[in-house]
Amino acid sequence: VHPKATDRYALGTSGLKVSPICLGITARETVKSAFDAGINFFFISNDLHWSLYTPLMAGINELLASGIHRDDIVIAGVSYLSEPMFRHLQFDELLAAMPRLQRIDLLVAGGADQDNFLPRYKSLQRARAARTWGASAIGTSFHDRATARMAICSDLLDIAFIRYNPGHPGAETDIFPFIASDRKCLVYNFKSVSSYIPEDVFRKLDLPPSYKHPSITDSYRFALRRPEMDGILAAPHIPQHVTDLVRALEAKPISANKAEYMKNLWLLATGQATIDRV
Numbered sequence: 001v002h003p004k005a006t007d008r009y010a011l012g013t014s015g016l017k018v019s020p021i022c023l024g025i026t027a028r029e030t031v032k033s034a035f036d037a038g039i040n041f042f043f044i045s046n047d048l049h050w051s052l053y054t055p056l057m058a059g060i061n062e063l064l065a066s067g068i069h070r071d072d073i074v075i076a077g078v079s080y081l082s083e084p085m086f087r088h089l090q091f092d093e094l095l096a097a098m099p100r101l102q103r104i105d106l107l108v109a110g111g112a113d114q115d116n117f118l119p120r121y122k123s124l125q126r127a128r129a130a131r132t133w134g135a136s137a138i139g140t141s142f143h144d145r146a147t148a149r150m151a152i153c154s155d156l157l158d159i160a161f162i163r164y165n166p167g168h169p170g171a172e173t174d175i176f177p178f179i180a181s182d183r184k185c186l187v188y189n190f191k192s193v194s195s196y197i198p199e200d201v202f203r204k205l206d207l208p209p210s211y212k213h214p215s216i217t218d219s220y221r222f223a224l225r226r227p228e229m230d231g232i233l234a235a236p237h238i239p240q241h242v243t244d245l246v247r248a249l250e251a252k253p254i255s256a257n258k259a260e261y262m263k264n265l266w267l268l269a270t271g272q273a274t275i276d277r278v
Contacts, residue, residue, distance in 0.1 A: 001252070001253070002221065002224050002225075002248075002249040002250070002251070002252075002253055003020035003224065003230070003231065003249065004020070004038070004246075004249060004250070005019055005020070005021050005037050005038035005039050005245075005246050005249065006019070006037075006038035007019065007020050007038075008040075009186055009230055009231065010184075010186075011074065011106065011137050011158050011159060011186060012137055012155075012157065012158025012159060012184050012185060012186065013158065013184055014105075014106075014136040014137035014158050015136065016074050016105055016106075016136060016137055017040075017074075018040065018041040018074050018186075018231070019038055019039045019040050019041045019231070020224075020230060020231035020232070021034075021039045021041065021231060021232060021234050021245065022039075022041040022042065022043050022076070022188060022231060022232065022233045022234065023039055023041065023042050023043065023056070023234060023235075023236075024042075024043045024045075024053075024056070024190075024233050024234065024235045025049075025052050025053060025055075025056060025235040026055065026056050026059070026235055026236055026237060027055050027059070027237055027238055028055040028056075028058045028059040028062065029059065029238075029239060030059065030236055030237065030238055030239050030241070030242060031056060031059025031060055031062070031063055032059065032062065032063060032066075033239035033242045033243075034236070034242050035063055035068070035073070037242050037243070037246050038246075039242075040072060040073050040074055041073075041074050041076070041231075042056065042060055042073060042074070042075050042076065043076045043078060043108075043233055044056060044057060044060075044075065044076065044077055044078065044094060045078040045079075045080065045090075045110060046077070046078075046090050046093055046094045046097065047078075047079065047080045047081065047090055047110070057097065057098055060073070060075070060098070060100075060101075061098060061100055064100040064101075065100065070100075070101075070102055070103075074105045074106065075101055075103075075104055075105050075106065076104075076105070076106040076107075076108050076139065077090070077091050077094045077104035077106070077107055077108065077133070078090075078108040078109075078110045078141070079091060079107075079108070079109060079110060080109075080110040080111050082109075082112075082116040082119075082120055084119070084123070087109075087120060087123060088123070088127070088132075091104055091107060091132075091133050092133075095133060102134065103133060103134020103135065104133045104134060104135050105134070105135065105136060105137060106135065106136075106137040106138065106139055106158065106159065107124050107127055107128065107133065107135045107137070107138050107139070108138070108139045108140060108141060108159075108161070109121065109124060109138075109139075109140045109141075110140075110141045111141060111142075111143050112140045112141065112142055112143065112144070112147065113142070113143050113144035113147060114144050114146065114147045117140065117142075117144075117147050117151065120140070121138075121140065121151070121156060121157070124138040124140075125138060137158040137159070138157055138158055139157050139158055139159035139160060139161065140157055140160055140161070141160075141161035141162075141190060142160060142161065142162050142163075143163075145162070145170055145171060145174040145175055146174065148160055148162050148175060149174060149175045149178050149179070151185070152175070152179050152183065152185050152187060153178055153179055153180070153183070155183055155184045155185050156185070157185050158184070158185065158186065159185065159186040159187075159188060160185055160186070160187050160188070161188050161189070161190045161233060162175060162187060162188075162189060162190070163189070163190055163191045163194075164189050164192075164223050164226070164229065165189075165191060165192055165193070165194055165195045165219060165222060165223065166195045166219070166222060166259075166262040166263045166265070166266045167194065167195030167263075167266045167270070168191070168194075168195065169263055171228075172226075175228070176226060176228040179228055181227070186230045186231065187228060187229055187230050188229070188230060188231040188232060188233055189223040189224075189229055189231070189232045189233065190232075190233040192219050192220050192222070192223050192232055192233075192234070193216055193219040193220070193235075195219070195266050196214075196216055196219050197213070197214070197265060197266065197269045199213055201269055202269070205268055205269060207268070207275070211265070214258075214261075214262055214265070215248075216241075216244075217244055217245055217247075217248035218248075218254060218258075218262065219262075220232050220234065220245060220248065220249075221248055221249070221251070221253060221254045222254060222259055222262055224249070224253065225253035225254055225259060
């Protein structure tokens with residue numbers, strides 16, 4: 001059974017509760033629609049992606065200005081900088097740009113790999129202990145499955161963001177078999193739709209009628225069919241996309257056969273496989 005937008009999960013040992021959908025890049029007007037649908041978890045990166053997150057930030061400001069209590073939402077601030085002198089700069093900039101936030105609930109080290117994870121983790125750990133920026137939770141988004149597996153299995157974090165989609169299914173062998181169901185660390189997916197095949201590309205494949213075009217929401221359902229996956233980082237562009245996602249999660253999970261079909265379709269679309277046309 002898929003999680004529902006209104007479900008709440010314990011964010012590690014922080015005492016915070018988050019929805020299984022975490023809202024990332026989106027339009028300003030979508031933020032209120034997402035909150036009304038039950039989404040209370042927001043992901044803000046203010047590095048080189050700053051302009052992409054400006055509408056989300058404006059929407060959160062409007063949400064707070066409307067009278068929504070600050071404790072009703074959970075904000076993840078994300079820094080992709082690993083240089084020790086600058087790695088905290090983006091958290092300062094986020095609070096300076098959004099004074100209504102008052103605090104950053106979750107500090108996330110973005111794009112970590114085996115070469116930079118441990119020093120960044122220790123830095124975030126110290127910040128959490130000191131409640132710097134008001135933070136009570138720490139997390140990481142990983143570009144390295146082996147490091148992600150180590151961090152999740154060791155319960156070092158309150159949340160780990162990993163990439164798992166039909167074009168990048170490696171977590172099935174490198175992460176999922178090793179993580180315990182009673183772990184404290186939440187596991188959320190990012191880049192769920194990065195292997196989505198647009199309809200025009202699908203048509204150009206000239207496949208038999210039995211080949212159906214998966215929807216964008218199928219990409220999210222692909223990830224959430226796995227019990228190891230607690231939630232998703234999503235980027236619905238307009239309010240209707242939030243509605244579509246919420247409704248898709250009300251449907252039963254996609255079958256194992258459809259998941260394999262989506263993986264094989266990606267291989268066809270990227271020229272890594274062909275159909276033997278007799």
